[in-house]
Amino acid sequence: MKMSKNTQLYVLTGFLGSGKTTVLLKMLQNLTGKKIGVIQNEFGKLSIDGTILRNDDLQMVEINRGSIFCSCLKLNFVQALAEMAEQDFDYLFVESSGWGDPSNVRELLDAAKVASGKEYDFKGVICFVDTVNFLEQVKDEETAYRQLKHCNLAVLTKIDVADAKQIEQVKEKVREINPVCEILESALGDMDYDFMKKDLLIYQWAESEETTNSVDTKPKSIFLEYEGEVGKKELGDFLKEIAKDVYRVKGFCKLKDTGWNQVDVVGSIIDYKEAETFEKSQLVFISKIGPMIIKKIMENWQKYVGTEMKLKN
Structure with a gap:
C-alpha cells in the first residue's frame, strides 16, 4: 500500500x-x-x-x-x-x-x-x-x-x-x-x-549488515551548565584544552560583550555563531576517553574560567 x-x-x-x-x-x-x-x-x-x-x-x-x-x-x-x-x-x-x-x-x-x-x-x-x-x-x-x-x-x-x-x-x-x-x-x-x-x-555499494552501534560501544556524553556570562577568551582556552579528548563539543553559551552564541568544536576548530536567548548556558561533550572526561572538564574549567558550573549525565 x-x-x-x-x-x-x-x-x-x-x-x-x-x-x-x-x-x-x-x-x-x-x-x-x-x-x-x-x-x-x-x-x-x-x-x-x-x-x-x-x-x-x-x-x-x-x-x-x-x-x-x-x-x-x-x-x-x-x-x-x-x-x-x-x-x-x-x-x-x-x-x-x-x-x-x-x-x-x-x-x-x-x-x-x-x-x-x-x-x-x-x-x-x-x-x-x-x-x-x-x-x-x-x-x-x-x-x-x-x-x-x-x-x-x-x-x-x-x-x-x-x-x-x-x-x-x-x-x-x-x-x-x-x-x-x-x-x-x-x-x-x-x-x-x-x-x-x-x-x-x-549508487548502492554495500549490502545491509549488522550495525556496530551498541550499548557497549556507545561513547560517554556529558553536559555542562552555567548561569551568567563568561569571557570568550577564557571559554576558548578551556575548549582548546578539552578538544583533544572529545569527538565533539556543541551548545549555547552567554559570553561577555557578544551575548548568546552557538558554540561548535570539531577537532581544533572552535566556531561561534550568534544565537537566540536561552535560560542558561549549556554545552554537550562527547568523550574519546570515557568517564575520565569529567575530571578533565572540572580541572580545566577551574583553571581557565573559574566560575560556578554543573556537570550532568
Missing part, C-alpha cells in the same frame, strides 16, 4: 561535526511550500541540533541519548517512522547522530513498513564528509568508515576551509571505501540540489 503523497525519505549520516544540520537547514530553505518532517537524532541528552532546526513550519520528532540504529533506540526509530508515515509529508529527512552506523537502515525501514502498513519512497542515504577532519577520523573510527560504505551520495563539506590537496585526498579515500556513490561538494552549507531529481539508489 503506497502513501497517498508518496513521501520521499532521505537518511542523512556523517561523523560528528561533519555539518549535517547546517546543510539540512539550507535544504529546507530550498523546499519552501513543501510539507516536511524531520526525525532528528541527537547523541547526547540535550537537543542542540533540534533547537537549531525547530520552526513553526516543520514537524519534528527528536530521538536522543544514542543512535537510532542501535538496539537501544531502534524500536523508537521504527515507531517514529510509522507515526510520521501518517502525516503524508512531501519529504521526510532523518538526521542521524554523528555516531550512527546506518548499516542496518534497510532492515529498519522494512520494520516501519510492517508497523504502519505504509511505505516510504526511500531516496537514499547521504553521508556528509568533513573534508578538514575526515582522513584522521576514518583512521580510528569504524563508524566514519561504515557511514561512507553504506551511502548513496557523499557530500564533502567545509571545502571553503580546506585546500585543494586535502579535497583531492578525501575524494581518493571516498572512492577507496565506496567506489560507486555520487560525490558532491558543499561550502558554508550550500550545494547543488539536483541530486533530488536523481535515483540515488542505483
Whole structure:
C-alpha cells in the first residue's frame, strides 16, 4: 500500500561535526511550500541540533541519548517512522547522530513498513564528509568508515576551509571505501540540489549488515551548565584544552560583550555563531576517553574560567 503523497525519505549520516544540520537547514530553505518532517537524532541528552532546526513550519520528532540504529533506540526509530508515515509529508529527512552506523537502515525501514502498513519512497542515504577532519577520523573510527560504505551520495563539506590537496585526498579515500556513490561538494552549507531529481539508489555499494552501534560501544556524553556570562577568551582556552579528548563539543553559551552564541568544536576548530536567548548556558561533550572526561572538564574549567558550573549525565 503506497502513501497517498508518496513521501520521499532521505537518511542523512556523517561523523560528528561533519555539518549535517547546517546543510539540512539550507535544504529546507530550498523546499519552501513543501510539507516536511524531520526525525532528528541527537547523541547526547540535550537537543542542540533540534533547537537549531525547530520552526513553526516543520514537524519534528527528536530521538536522543544514542543512535537510532542501535538496539537501544531502534524500536523508537521504527515507531517514529510509522507515526510520521501518517502525516503524508512531501519529504521526510532523518538526521542521524554523528555516531550512527546506518548499516542496518534497510532492515529498519522494512520494520516501519510492517508497523504502519505504509511505505516510504526511500531516496537514499547521504553521508556528509568533513573534508578538514575526515582522513584522521576514518583512521580510528569504524563508524566514519561504515557511514561512507553504506551511502548513496557523499557530500564533502567545509571545502571553503580546506585546500585543494586535502579535497583531492578525501575524494581518493571516498572512492577507496565506496567506489560507486555520487560525490558532491558543499561550502558554508550550500550545494547543488539536483541530486533530488536523481535515483540515488542505483549508487548502492554495500549490502545491509549488522550495525556496530551498541550499548557497549556507545561513547560517554556529558553536559555542562552555567548561569551568567563568561569571557570568550577564557571559554576558548578551556575548549582548546578539552578538544583533544572529545569527538565533539556543541551548545549555547552567554559570553561577555557578544551575548548568546552557538558554540561548535570539531577537532581544533572552535566556531561561534550568534544565537537566540536561552535560560542558561549549556554545552554537550562527547568523550574519546570515557568517564575520565569529567575530571578533565572540572580541572580545566577551574583553571581557565573559574566560575560556578554543573556537570550532568
